[in-house]
């Protein structure tokens with residue numbers, strides 16, 4: 001049954017989707033794509049996942065999940081692969097030939113010049129076009145610069161498929177999902193935003209996501225509005241983290257714990273100050289502003305300033321540590337430093353734009369020995385010049401200083417009394433419970449706190 005076919009009664013098309021007679025292709029089976037494909041399969045029982053990574057495809061077809069630390073995902077993938085609801089292929093064109101609904105969730109990044117890089121999306125679009133038929137619908141879930149569907153994706157699909165724009169549907173339905181809670185989010189932690197290139201596409205996308213998302217659907221005017229919703233959510237976060245970071249740098253001037261003031265200020269319903277920290281990392285928040293900055297006629301001084309404030313926090317963090325070492329009379333070139341936490345946030349094994357990268361780089365340049373600890377990271381090759389150790393080995397390296405960049409829960413168990421000497425400690429995430437020791441502590445957002 002073709003879904004984008006207004007000659008067919010809407011209820012018949014809903015029933016066809018529910019009954020599993022509408023084949024769905026999901027392009028991109030990564031951190032977000034595999035959970036999404038698994039929920040689609042659990043809903044419509046007829047999904048082919050397409051990914052160019054052969055090992056990803058092989059693992060999924062064995063009924064296993066390559067995505068770790070996602071509650072419920074391994075069991076769901078095993079169940080939907082076993083019952084035939086989900087299969088994977090490394091040939092996106094073969095998936096496109098079979099499918100009626102084409103769901104795209106491949107990476108959308110920025111290049112070295114911070115320009116949006118839509119090359120993967122354009123490649124997938126050409127694959128889809130090779131199998132696109134009248135009555136199909138394409139649903140884009142990857143985060144993209146506003147206007148991408150209207151100005152890039154639709155023209156590319158028309159040109160590559162030979163179809164008229166009116167013969168197929170196109171909608172933008174962003175992933176409002178965070179790693180570590182993907183299934184919960186996809187199934188309905190929040191309402192799903194949908195926006196179609198035309199009214200019929202919006203209605204179809206609404207129908208599909210009302211089957212998937214228990215929290216329901218917010219249908220907006222068009223694809224560009226939906227694209228803007230997703231980017232605005234991310235830009236709001238980056239700008240507000242930047243405000244918190246800037247306020248946090250006043251802690252010493254004001255001689256207060258700024259985070260205490262923030263918590264009290266946030267008791268007002270219209271105040272939502274975020275949390276100062278060692279920097280902003282990940283594949284989302286640091287990148288989404290660049291989907292607006294420099295992409296349109298209008299200027300964006302606030303978004304650009306927020307990016308530079310957030311990207312200044314790793315240097316701010318190192319400066320506090322080096323200041324502490326200097327004041328303790330330790331020459332940097334003799335110092336041994338332990339860096340606690342490398343991934344961009346706790347519980348997610350991702351180091352893209354992680355604040356730890358510039359922090360470790362700078363410390364390796366200036367200090368004698370730099371040891372790094374991260375309980376969930378497997379590949380430490382990006383942290384050149386440092387030595388990976390386990391959490392329990394930090395006592396043996398006899399450090400002069402420690403800096404917490406990512407608040408993995410494993411660090412709660414550090415016995416700060418066990419260190420022989422007084423350490424300089426920088427807590428980048430207000431995470432350390434270090435009271436009662438004689439260490440010299442700087443907490444970002446709270447300033448220097450001399451232990452009694």
Ligand SMILES: NC(=O)c1ccc[n+]([C@@H]2O[C@H](COP(=O)([O-])OP(=O)(O)OC[C@H]3O[C@@H](n4cnc5c(N)ncnc54)[C@H](O)[C@@H]3O)[C@@H](O)[C@H]2O)c1
Pocket residue numbers: 027028029030031032033050051052053056092105106107108120123124141142143144175176177178179283284
């Ligand atoms: N990770 C998150 O927290 C999150 C949350 C919301 C939205 N998003 C958005 O979702 C999208 C995907 O992010 P992700 O974290 O799942 O990425 P990811 O890097 O974890 O996975 C991307 C997958 O796409 C595959 N791929 C690459 N090129 C392909 C192609 N041409 N055809 C088919 N598959 C291809 C890769 O092999 C990989 O398995 C991005 O646009 C991101 O902005 C991510």
Ligand SMILES: CC(=O)N[C@@H]1[C@@H](OP(=O)(O)OP(=O)(O)OC[C@H]2O[C@@H](n3ccc(=O)[nH]c3=O)[C@H](O)[C@@H]2O)O[C@H](CO)[C@@H](O)[C@@H]1O
Pocket residue numbers: 143175176177178179233234237241244274275276277278279280281282283284285344345
């Ligand atoms: C709008 C929004 O909420 N989007 C979330 C976000 O999730 P994320 O996985 O990217 O992680 P964040 O929690 O945003 O953290 C990013 C970095 O900012 C640091 N940080 C955070 C809060 C703070 O107050 N102070 C900070 O310093 C933190 O340490 C880390 O380095 O994007 C996903 C993809 O779009 C969304 O799906 C997900 O909903």
